[in-house]
Amino acid sequence: MTENVWDYPRPPRLEPVGRRVRIVLGGETIVDTTKALRVLETSHPPTVYVPPGAFADGVLRDAAGSSFCEWKGRARYHDLAVGGIVAERAGWSYPKPTKGFLPLRDHVSVYPSRVDACFLDDEEVQAQEGDFYGGWITADLVGPFKGPPGTRGW
Numbered sequence: 705m706t707e708n709v710w711d712y713p714r715p716p717r718l719e720p721v722g723r724r725v726r727i728v729l730g731g732e733t734i735v736d737t738t739k740a741l742r743v744l745e746t747s748h749p750p751t752v753y754v755p756p757g758a759f760a761d762g763v764l765r766d767a768a769g770s771s772f773c774e775w776k777g778r779a780r781y782h783d784l785a786v787g788g789i790v791a792e793r794a795g796w797s798y799p800k801p802t803k804g805f806l807p808l809r810d811h812v813s814v815y816p817s818r819v820d821a822c823f824l825d826d827e828e829v830q831a832q833e834g835d836f837y838g839g840w841i842t843a844d845l846v847g848p849f850k851g852p853p854g855t856r857g858w
Contacts, residue, residue, distance in 0.1 A: 708846040709747055715775050716745035718805055721752060726823040727814055730789035734760045734819075741811060742840075745775075747850040747858055749832050749839030752822075753811035756797070760786065764812065767793045777802045782812060784819065794818035796838075813838050 721742045727735035737758035742750040756764065767781040782795040795812045798805065815838040816822040817831035824842055832839030834851035841849065850858050 706844050706846055709749060709849060710847075712744040712746050712748065714746040715804070716743050718743055718807060721750075721824070723824040725752060725754060725758075726821075727754070728820040728822075729763075729784055729791055729794075730787040731820065732760070732786050734763045734784065734786055735814075741807060743776075743805075743808075747848075747855075748837060749841045749845055749847075749849055751813050751838050752824075752840050753797075753808055753813045756810050756812055759784075759812070762786075764795070765790075769793065771796070773798075775802065776805045776808060784814070791818045816840055 718741055721740040724738050725740040726733055735754050735758050737754055739755050741753045744750055763784050763786055765783040765785055767783045769781050771779045776798050777800060779796045779798055781793045784791040784794045795814045797810055797812045798808050801808045816829050822829045827842055830841040832841060832849055832851045837851045
């Protein structure tokens, strides 16, 4: 089934992913779960959030900095580390999400562009363009997608 990101709601909606989520870094699978959530927001590819317990032991490290989302609240950042490889600020989470996003508490989203690969079932996702958003693009999505230069103000 094809999804058009322009049909996604604003404010965003939170729902189960419904597919197996795998994340690979340094040639190792650091996440393999069917318990992930996704956020759907107008003009954005879905952002996937993984329960912290789904990460391999020792992979998540707190990183400096924070940002603010008008819908979800204040985010903190995480480095991902495995086998001597460190992906700096490759993930983020919401330790105290807003009321509408409470199920996201401590779930971690990962930028596909900062790891070796992210998969939904057996499909390798494409990273959302740009350095701010972390959407996961699959073959069943239709854009255009927010993220490239000149689209941040959409």
